[in-house]
Amino acid sequence: MHLLLVDGSGYIFRAFHALPPLNRKSDGLPVGCVQGFCNMLWKLMEDLKGEDEPTHMAVIFDAKGKTFRDDFYAEYKAHRPPAPPELVPQFPLTRAATRAYNIESIEMEGWEADDIIATYACQARAAGGKVTIVSSDKDLMQLVEPDGSIRLLDTIPRPGQPPLRWIGVEEVLNKFGVTPDKVIDVQALCGDSVDNVPGVPGIGVKTAAELINTYGNLETLLERAGEIKQNARREKLIANAELARISKRLVTLEQKVPVELELSALARQPVEPGKLFPFLKAMEFVTISKRLGGLLNADPEAWEADPALAAAPASPVGFNNEARAEARAARQEAEGRAGSPVVLHAAAMHEATKAIPWTPENYEIIRDAAHLQRWIDMAYREGLVATDAESTGLDNQTADLVGISFATQPGNGAYLPLGHTQGEGDIFGGGKAEGQMDTRQALDMLRPLFADRSILKIFHNAKYDLGLLARYDVAVNSYDDTLLLSYSLDGPQFNTMSELADHWLGVPGQSIKDLIGTGKGQKTFAQVDIPAAARYAAEDSDMTLRLWRILKPRLAAEGMTTLYETIERPLAPVLARMEGRGISVDRQILARLSGDFSQRAAALEAEAYELAGSNFNLGSPKQLGEILFDRMGLEGGTKTKTGAWSTGADVLEDLAAKGVPLARTIVDWRQLTKLMGTYTNALPEYMNARTGRVHTTYSQHSVLTGRLSSNDPNLQNIPVRTEDGRKIRTAFVAAPGKILISADYSQIELRVLAHIADIQALKDAFEEGLDIHAMTASEMFGVPVEGMPSDVRRRAKAINFGIIYGISAFGLANQLGIERSVAGDYIKTYFERFPGIKDYMDEQRRRVKIDGYVMTLFGRKINFPNANSSHAAERSFVERASINAPIQGTAADIIRRAMIRMEPELQKAGIEADMLLQVHDELIFEVPQGTENDAMPVIKRVMEGAAEPAVRLNVPIQVDAHAAHNWDEAH
DNA sequence: GCAAGGACGTA
DNA sequence: GTACGTCCTTGCA
Incomplete structure (x- = not known):
């Protein structure tokens, strides 16, 4: 019998310090030591052929936790720093590697690897066998036998030395100055600073060997210490005799560990490709796989990566695609698996980093x-x-x-x-x-x-x-x-x-x-x-x-x-x-608008005082509420959550319709002052002296759903809905010799909804290029699209938006100014006409309660920590938001992808175009005048194809682009 | 000088 | 009913 025992833990630490770091390609998991370990194991088996070929083999690891040595000497290995975090996930992986090679991997709580090695070595020798211990740990030298039945083999590559270095009695003598049987006595005296074995202070290896060779062994030396001539040495030995005895116990390897496996169970097994390649594939060790595939005459491609160890699937997840749903399940399982290597690594990095002092x-x-x-x-x-x-x-x-x-x-x-x-x-x-x-x-x-x-x-x-x-x-x-x-x-x-x-x-x-x-x-x-x-x-x-x-x-x-x-x-x-x-803004246009708006606002202000019968601060909702509802005694006022009168635009519109002229005046005044305060007066302040342009700042990290936000100034809320508001857009102009292009996604969120919820009727409508709101109205109210009254279409449009926002009867009723029961009927009808919608909504509601998040098609998670709140209103809010988030978020992901690809694609097409602004579903460019008709098709192509190839939408994406000298006309 | 609330501009 | 940012007033430090 020839038993080969590999000191696995020793090898990992040496590999960690000797080898360059290596990370798994697909997810960055550190695997350098694992790769080194795999190479070492294979090389070992290759090198030990012929008369040195082992018949039995095992790799022994240190288990985590305390050992019996800690029981009698608390300081043992106490100064050892925690394992580097990159190493932590590699511990279980090296065990897995050992098993992948069809070799027994052994570790036992309470025992060091060296004790287990000593135990098996003794058993094998007693059975008349030969033992090779692969290690460069000097603590194992005590096991070397003069008859050559137990030898050490050092395989750690060292420059200028042969790759395999056998350690027998002669090498031990060189190292410790004594024969192997006396090594523990020498170690008891000289100690070991690395393992915190105390020894006798002031005595090194040389002196220790000299003393042991003179007196025969430690006990005799300690008994006869008084005979030593050198004063200092004598006193030290006498004073520290007990420390020396403890040290000896610490370094003496236990040879009677109650090992679970019999020696015979360590008999070598042939390498099985079915165990080996799933592991190597999971580690993404392509070179090793190929080499071993050749040597074993097997095709590594015939095996899938071990799912328990492979990188988590990074593919995005959709709602209606079975393959993606499976990927999601696999990923969630991977996420929840506490022992997964990447999870272990992340936790170890956190712990280790937190512990570093400031x-x-x-x-x-x-x-x-x-x-x-x-x-x-x-x-x-x-x-x-x-x-x-x-x-x-x-x-x-x-x-x-x-x-x-x-x-x-x-x-x-x-x-x-x-x-x-x-x-x-x-x-x-x-x-x-x-x-x-x-x-x-x-x-x-x-x-x-x-x-x-x-x-x-x-x-x-x-x-x-x-x-x-x-x-x-x-x-x-x-x-x-x-x-x-x-x-x-x-x-x-x-x-x-x-x-x-x-x-x-x-x-x-x-x-x-x-x-x-x-x-x-x-x-x-x-x-x-x-x-x-x-x-x-x-x-x-x-x-x-x-x-x-x-x-x-x-x-x-x-x-x-x-x-x-x-x-x-x-x-x-x-x-x-x-x-x-930045973008060029025409200061003069804004100045003219400011003048116009302020004159009109002043007139309205005077009118308001007249109608109210007194002067008050028109900008104060508090004062206005008191005048309308307390002093004038108007009916139908509602209170805000803080108990103040509500004076929002919807309330004032109602009052105006009921014949309160003051309400109309205030609405108009508010619009004009809003336009002045936020835009015509404020924007010039943002013009940069160096560039003469307005530079917004985008926030990439503020929006729950993955949208951008824009601030200082916010260029994502430049007015467009009213005529006066649109005038402000005319002040956003192309630089001389340039022209602006506005390209916007048409109905992107409804298209995303049609895809995610898999609504055939919606998909068909988009495929045929129909007016989606008119189609919805026609389905719901049975009104033909031809000659449809505008109000019918308006109601359908509100419902479509409502669906995207996580519709409620209350909200829809509010929006349309109809009875809640009527709004409820609308929603019911909608669900009947488009049955997939309800399924989608229920699925999101269910998921957010289970996972605490929902996901976009591109794998972005949107967290809702309050999904299971005890507060019903809060829960309802989360439900609506979790319905909206994957839709809004997927649309946001798509335009983000378009923006990333836009510049290289334009360059590739030889088009000079500067992307200036993003407004959620719209991109604004500035191009040399005359090149707009070349630029627009490229811009459209990039935007329309932005989801691919990661996600193949089963609805067409449409982008409309226009060019003009100002933003109002281009839009 | 600052925070909160109300109001309102956008997708 | 979703997602934002800004302006103004108010009330408190």
Whole structure:
């Protein structure tokens, strides 16, 4: 018999430190050690052929938890740091690898791998067999037998040494200066700092071997310690005799572990392709699979990946597609499986990262090129750097760069100040503060780093930094964004660094207000003194890096990799460029409108005072309510939730219809003042002095359903419904020599609904290009489309929208001004005419209660933590929102995909067109005049095909595009 | 100076 | 009935 025992745990740790990191391609799971382990096992079996070929074999691992040694010496291995988080998911995988090779994998709680190895080695030797222990652990040297029946084999590759190194008595003598039977006595004296075996302080291997060789063994030495001549050595031995005895117990391997498997059960089994290839495929080890396939004369492609270990399916999930429903089931199972490797990894990264202490005193201030170069070098060594640009404001189109911070490992950090000023209270802002690098020199050094695709830059809100850095001609390739990671995983739940730090790291986030103040006395970051700024900025990068370590692995664990990598991350630079371009606004048109509106508003104001019989603040709903309902005593007033009179437009319209002229006056006045306050007066304030254009800021991470939002100014709510409102659109103009194109999706949400809920009648109508609201009316009310009264169509339109919004009889009645019972009948009829709708709605209601979220066709999750609220109104709200969210969200995903593809497609087609704005289902472009007819078909094609190939919609998507010199005419 | 509420602009 | 952002008033610190 020849028994081969492999020290699996020892191998994993050595592989971890020796091999470069490797991640599974489809989900980023670390698998470097697993791959190394697989290679090692195979190579071992190849190398040990002929007379060294083992007849029995097992791989032994350390089990987690305490061992009997901890019972009598609590400090044993106490200083050992927790396993690196990348290693944690690989522990179970190496066990699985062993089984895949059809080799016994053995571990026992309470025992170290070495004890189990010792036990089997002794058993085999007693049975007259030969034993080879594959390990480079010196603790196992005590087992070596002079007769060669037990040997160690070191297979860890070392430069300049043969690949296989046999360790027999001679090698043990070289290492410990004694024969194997005395190794434990030597170790008892010299101890082991790694395992925290104390030994006798001040005695090393050399002295220990000399003493043991002189006195024969440890007990004799300790008994006769008084005879030793050297004073210090004698006293140490006498004082620490007990420590030496404990140390000996610690290093002595137990040879009588109650092992479960008999020796005979370790007899070698042939490799079975049916066990091997499903594992290798799950790990995505293509090269190993091919090589072993050739050697075993088997086709690796004949086996599917082991579903228990494979990457979670990232494919999007739909409602009406059976294959996708299956994928969803598989993914949810994967998500719920606590022991799944990616889930394990994510949890380990979270734990490990949280445990890293905060050491702000270590943050550095970079004041010269040499120091900056050291940080650039560190980024190259790590392959990544978290970074954050500090600037003078929140708008990256006007703010100036003040400094840049970096972190390459959790706990380190540096700040490169560039634009700090000196001297406060001086209206000229003082000069440049001392001790800062020249901005141009620093950026020249940093440009290659930011552009280097092999170095990952980690931002929090990359869009801001990308847009700011672009103004300094710094291009960024290869980046991650913790804000978008968080949004992909958790939606808009955590929006700020502060909230993320609080939730994931358990530390309070920083407040910029503490540095720059607030209100009138607010400073800019440039005025903050450099040490304080450095502490803040470096910590920001440190936090970003820590958050990244926690959030990135969650993508794979929770099946959100595709969403993040194909939609969220690539969209950020597209938005940054749109923000940077801005749109041209005609100041004169706005000024003329302001004049017109304010004159008319003033007239209405006077009229209102006349009608009310007194002057009051027309802008105060409180005062208006009191005048209408208390003083004038009008009937039919309703109260808001705070008990104030309700004076909304619908209430005033009702009153006007009942012959209250004041109500009409107020409605008109409100419209005009709204247009002035929000648009004609406000927009010119947003014109950028540098570009002469208006630059909105998009928020990619604020909307529950996946839509964008626009702010400062909001260019997604420019008026369109009223004639006066539309005049404002005429002020959004093309630059000289250019023309605007507006391209909008026609009925995108109803089409998405028709697809998701699989409504044949709706799909047919879209296929035939019918007027969808007229078709609905005709189905519901039995009125022919030809010559249909406009009111009938209007009612059907309201119902169609109602369906998208998660219809209720109450809401529909309100909208149409009809009885609730009539609205209920409408809904009933609708469900009868389009039966799939009800199924869809019920399915979403059911899912949100089970899962706490619903999903778009592209796999975006929309969370509803209150789905099972005890508050009935809240529950109903969640039900409606969960019906709407997959529809609105899928439409949002589609236009996001269109935007990501638009620029490369335009370029490919040789078309010069700048994408300027997005308004949920509409994209605005600026193109050279005369090229619009070339641009529009490309734009249409990209938008209409944006769902594919990820999702094949079974309704046609239609985009209408128009070109004109201003937005009103183009729309 | 700030937060909340009401009102209203968009898809 | 869904999803947003902004302006203005009000009330409190």
